[in-house]
Amino acid sequence: MTLETRDLAFGYGARTVGSGVTVTIKQGEVLALLGPNGAGKTTLFKTMLGLLAPKAGDILLDDRPLSAFSRAERAKNIAYVPQAHAALFPFTVADVVLMGRAARLTPFATPSRKDRDIAGEALERLGMTHLATRPYTEISGGERQMALIARALAQEPKILVMDEPTASLDYGNQMRVLTQIQTLASEGMAIVLSTHNPDHVFMVADRVALLHETKLVALGAPKDVLTAERLKQLYDIDVVIGTLPGSDILSCSPRLNPAKTLPET
Amino acid sequence: MSRLLALTIAFLFALIAPSFARPFTDAGGRTVEIPDHVTRVLTAGPPASVLVYVLAPDKLTGWVREPSAQEKEFLMPAVRDLPTFGRLTGQGGTANMEAVLAAKPDLIVDVGTVNATYISLADKVQAQTGIPYVLIDGSFAKTPETLRQVGDLLGVSARAGELATYAETGLKTLNDGLAKIPAADRPKVYYGRGPEGLETGLAGSINLEILEAVGAANVAAAAGKGGLTNVSLEQVLGWNPDIILAASPKFAATAKSDAGWANIAAVKAGKVYTTPSLPFGWFDSPPGINRLLGVSWLEALLYPKAFNVDLKSDTKSFFKLFYQVDLSDAQLDSLLKGATPKP
Amino acid sequence: MQDETKNENGIFRLIVLGTIGLIVLALLSMAIGKYALSPASVLNVLISGLTGNTDGVDPIQQTVIWNVRLPRVLAGILIGAALASAGATYQGLFRNPLVSPDILGVSAGASLGAVLAIFFDQPVVIIQISSFCGGLLAVGAVYAVGTAIRDRDPVLTLVLAGVAIGAVVGAGISLIKILADPYNQLPAMTYWLLGSLTAVTRADVLSILPATLIGLLPLILLRWRMNVMTLGDEEAQTLGVDTRITRAALISGATLITAASVSIAGIVGWIGLVIPHIARLLVGPDFRKLLPASILLGGAYMLVVDTLARSIAAIEIPLGILTAVVGAPFFLWLLASGRRGWS
Numbered sequence: 001m002t003l004e005t006r007d008l009a010f011g012y013g014a015r016t017v018g019s020g021v022t023v024t025i026k027q028g029e030v031l032a033l034l035g036p037n038g039a040g041k042t043t044l045f046k047t048m049l050g051l052l053a054p055k056a057g058d059i060l061l062d063d064r065p066l067s068a069f070s071r072a073e074r075a076k077n078i079a080y081v082p083q084a085h086a087a088l089f090p091f092t093v094a095d096v097v098l099m100g101r102a103a104r105l106t107p108f109a110t111p112s113r114k115d116r117d118i119a120g121e122a123l124e125r126l127g128m129t130h131l132a133t134r135p136y137t138e139i140s141g142g143e144r145q146m147a148l149i150a151r152a153l154a155q156e157p158k159i160l161v162m163d164e165p166t167a168s169l170d171y172g173n174q175m176r177v178l179t180q181i182q183t184l185a186s187e188g189m190a191i192v193l194s195t196h197n198p199d200h201v202f203m204v205a206d207r208v209a210l211l212h213e214t215k216l217v218a219l220g221a222p223k224d225v226l227t228a229e230r231l232k233q234l235y236d237i238d239v240v241i242g243t244l245p246g247s248d249i250l251s252c253s254p255r256l257n258p259a260k261t262l263p264e265t
Numbered sequence: 266m267s268r269l270l271a272l273t274i275a276f277l278f279a280l281i282a283p284s285f286a287r288p289f290t291d292a293g294g295r296t297v298e299i300p301d302h303v304t305r306v307l308t309a310g311p312p313a314s315v316l317v318y319v320l321a322p323d324k325l326t327g328w329v330r331e332p333s334a335q336e337k338e339f340l341m342p343a344v345r346d347l348p349t350f351g352r353l354t355g356q357g358g359t360a361n362m363e364a365v366l367a368a369k370p371d372l373i374v375d376v377g378t379v380n381a382t383y384i385s386l387a388d389k390v391q392a393q394t395g396i397p398y399v400l401i402d403g404s405f406a407k408t409p410e411t412l413r414q415v416g417d418l419l420g421v422s423a424r425a426g427e428l429a430t431y432a433e434t435g436l437k438t439l440n441d442g443l444a445k446i447p448a449a450d451r452p453k454v455y456y457g458r459g460p461e462g463l464e465t466g467l468a469g470s471i472n473l474e475i476l477e478a479v480g481a482a483n484v485a486a487a488a489g490k491g492g493l494t495n496v497s498l499e500q501v502l503g504w505n506p507d508i509i510l511a512a513s514p515k516f517a518a519t520a521k522s523d524a525g526w527a528n529i530a531a532v533k534a535g536k537v538y539t540t541p542s543l544p545f546g547w548f549d550s551p552p553g554i555n556r557l558l559g560v561s562w563l564e565a566l567l568y569p570k571a572f573n574v575d576l577k578s579d580t581k582s583f584f585k586l587f588y589q590v591d592l593s594d595a596q597l598d599s600l601l602k603g604a605t606p607k608p
Numbered sequence: 609m610q611d612e613t614k615n616e617n618g619i620f621r622l623i624v625l626g627t628i629g630l631i632v633l634a635l636l637s638m639a640i641g642k643y644a645l646s647p648a649s650v651l652n653v654l655i656s657g658l659t660g661n662t663d664g665v666d667p668i669q670q671t672v673i674w675n676v677r678l679p680r681v682l683a684g685i686l687i688g689a690a691l692a693s694a695g696a697t698y699q700g701l702f703r704n705p706l707v708s709p710d711i712l713g714v715s716a717g718a719s720l721g722a723v724l725a726i727f728f729d730q731p732v733v734i735i736q737i738s739s740f741c742g743g744l745l746a747v748g749a750v751y752a753v754g755t756a757i758r759d760r761d762p763v764l765t766l767v768l769a770g771v772a773i774g775a776v777v778g779a780g781i782s783l784i785k786i787l788a789d790p791y792n793q794l795p796a797m798t799y800w801l802l803g804s805l806t807a808v809t810r811a812d813v814l815s816i817l818p819a820t821l822i823g824l825l826p827l828i829l830l831r832w833r834m835n836v837m838t839l840g841d842e843e844a845q846t847l848g849v850d851t852r853i854t855r856a857a858l859i860s861g862a863t864l865i866t867a868a869s870v871s872i873a874g875i876v877g878w879i880g881l882v883i884p885h886i887a888r889l890l891v892g893p894d895f896r897k898l899l900p901a902s903i904l905l906g907g908a909y910m911l912v913v914d915t916l917a918r919s920i921a922a923i924e925i926p927l928g929i930l931t932a933v934v935g936a937p938f939f940l941w942l943l944a945s946g947r948r949g950w951s
Binding site: 348349350351352359360361362363364366367369377378380381382384385386389390392393394395464470471472491492493494495552 | 641642643644667668671672675676677679726729730731732733734735786787788789790791792793795796799806807809918921922923924
Binding site for chain 1: 700703704705829830831832833835836838839842843844845846847848849850854888892893894896
């Protein structure tokens with residue numbers, strides 16, 4: 001299964017946030033989306049999920065336009081992990097994960113034993129079983145993020161779209177999520193994620209897309225695309241990229257420049 | 266077998282039970298079976314209460330609204346402390362159906378406006394309670410007929426005849442007298458209700474019926490046809506009535522003292538009068554047969570020269586005949602306080 | 609997972625125990641009222657009525673039980689259940705625990721329909737139909753406006769359209785009340801707006817039964833999907849739910865049952881707001897349990913309130929007053945006690 005955008009323009013209402021985005025995501029591949037705040041990462045995701053109509057261009061799922069799929073068909077193939085949010089009603093974690101089964105059930109059906117089992121497996125995979133009966137409103141932000149990932153897994157999708165999946169997590173949970181992403185990709189899942197952390201890109205991404213000032217400025221392997229010059233262009237920060245002794249992946253180290261970050265008085 | 270048994274029982278019942286009902290067609294065109302001997306009557310609204318009280322006080326089961334201490338002074342002792350049931354007009358009513366049933370009335374009487382809403386409410390209450398419910402047209406001109414009709418219903422035709430004759434005589438005197446009064450001599454009257462006196466009745470309003478009956482011009486008729494309505498002081502100033510009738514002493518005092526009212530002809534001439542209101546309003550509230558006495562009062566007030574009315578004696582005889590109450594002179598004075606020109 | 613069967617059993621037990629509780633409550637309520645009846649005679653009348661063997665049973669007792677108490681008990685349960693389940697649906701759908709069934713203007717529309725019909729002196733049946741249609745039309749208008757505005761959060765647009773159209777309809781109601789006759793029409797309007805089951809007959813109960821059952825159908829069928837809808841429009845879409853159709857079905861159902869209730873009982877506030885909260889505290893937010901819990905609790909609450917309305921005072925007390933007086937302190941206690949059904 002592949003998800004492809006061709007010369008895609010996207011935005012809200014009358015406003016076009018970005019344009020000219022052409023990317024293809026294949027099975028087993030992790031594509032990272034990097035860009036400063038306001039670059040339109042979330043808007044691009046919502047467009048790729050079919051929540052927003054494209055301003056121009058095409059979105060294709062296995063060479064068929066996304067709009068030709070019903071909501072349920074889309075959800076069977078593409079799962080979305082939103083940024084962890086506060087929920088209104090105190091559903092248990094198990095109930096939240098179970099909602100991932102909605103696309104697999106007819107509108108009037110209620111989840112069967114099989115659906116419960118699948119939801120349970122998703123929780124177990126993320127080491128969340130002990131939280132199953134806790135209200136979603138009473139667990140930590142990191143635990144909510146994990147529950148939302150479990151919900152997406154319960155959807156049994158082929159493509160996973162994750163909006164800053166590590167943003168609200170502590171260091172340990174960040175690494176657990178990244179490990180999961182790697183494992184899922186190795187099992188054949190196509191994953192698109194957005195992040196602000198170049199290190200995470202180096203760790204899990206096969207390719208990275210840089211979104212800057214409404215355009216896709218670069219697309220390719222992280223080691224080729226994520227250079228100090230590019231990051232300076234995106235974030236106006238000086239960085240050093242290299243490999244730490246004992247590590248075999250690249251990492252990025254910013255150099256703080258107080259004179260630059262503080263406006264002159 | 267059981268059906269045969271039921272039929273037999275029904276037949277036996279039919280033999281021993283007296284024929285209970287007679288048909289009666291009410292003002293809503295509804296045919297209602299009325300029991301031969303009506304002993305307990307429940308009234309659906311205030312005008313009906315007055316009507317049943319004057320015709321057959323012993324058959325009245327209760328009030329729609331509890332009479333105040335002031336009102337009780339002018340009611341015969343037997344009816345003063347009857348229970349209160351509330352209004353019985355269905356969705357708009359406050360009466361408790363079970364309390365109504367517990368009073369075991371054999372007839373419900375409603376007097377007043379007859380329209381589709383009231384007809385359907387009457388049908389509904391009758392279906393719900395199984396008690397015959399009759400609608401009586403409460404228009405003032407039909408007072409004698411109403412008295413006779415309801416008198417027959419209640420089995421008090423003789424008393425009803427007596428009261429109806431009184432009403433007929435009164436109305437005849439009124440109409441004969443009015444025929445001699447040219448339109449130019451008929452005063453322009455404003456009737457003010459509510460604390461501010463800015464609630465009045467449009468042309469055709471049941472609340473101002475007797476003002477029309479006595480041939481005076483209702484100034485608010487200029488605002489159109491309809492029921493009670495709210496008007497502004499500006500409108501009243503524009504109409505500039507010759508006489509103001511105040512439903513409450515409070516409004517009468519306001520009209521006499523408030524600068525806003527000062528330039529109205531009636532106020533300048535000192536012609537602001539309070540409508541007597543005990544034990545039931547003489548002018549409206551409720552718009553029942555209680556208004557008959559209001560006619561004598563208005564004749565004396567509006568046309569002192571044309572009608573030779575002895576208001577005090579008329580009032581005494583009306584109270585004696587209708588309410589079965591003997592008025593003392595002190596009571597008479599308190600009844601007419603603010604209602605007549607100062608001698 | 610292990611709690612699968614436990615969960616199903618929990619729902620089943622909730623429904624069975626709740627229904628038994630409700631029936632017991634209904635029987636108790638049947639034994640209470642202004643017309644003194646012993647529980648034994650209530651049972652006697654009920655059994656004799658069911659078996660058809662009514663010989664020797666006091667006809668007034670039969671009327672009290674079959675025509676006054678039973679319709680009220682049934683109507684109370686039906687209306688309480690309808691309002692509470694509509695409230696639970698709207699609160700989930702609009703993701704706001706302060707939402708009541710009035711959110712999309714059904715009560716306002718129904719009020720305007722009723723007030724207009726009263727203004728034009730229509731029969732009760734027309735008042736009820738007009739009210740029902742008014743409620744549906746108002747929500748239809750809100751829905752049409754809300755969906756016509758694109759590229760905005762559809763839920764928020766609906767709420768704002770509801771506020772705007774509700775304001776216009778409210779102005780219409782005020783205008784009619786100003787124009788209405790304060791003597792003949794205004795009390796009926798005021799009383800109607802406060803809600804009452806005084807005049808409810810068995811025919812009324814039967815007349816709203818089909819609309820209530822049809823309206824409940826989508827709520828029952830979509831009971832699990834309703835959970836997904838509480839996540840908000842976009843998230844529910846990414847989970848594969850066609851939110852537009854699902855929302856339309858749920859709103860139609862909830863509106864239908866609310867409009868049906870309001871058409872015979874008038875505006876009964878608080879139930880649709882408070883009962884879903886209490887139900888959520890008791891059984892959690894899962895709509896598979898929340899819906900039956902709301903139905904049962906709503907029915908029971910309305911039954912208790914209506915029993916008070918017809919038995920604590922000599923006259924009927926409007927339901928809107930009692931639901932607030934009984935509901936508000938309880939609601940505040942819930943808030944103070946720190947138990948929360950939302951966050």
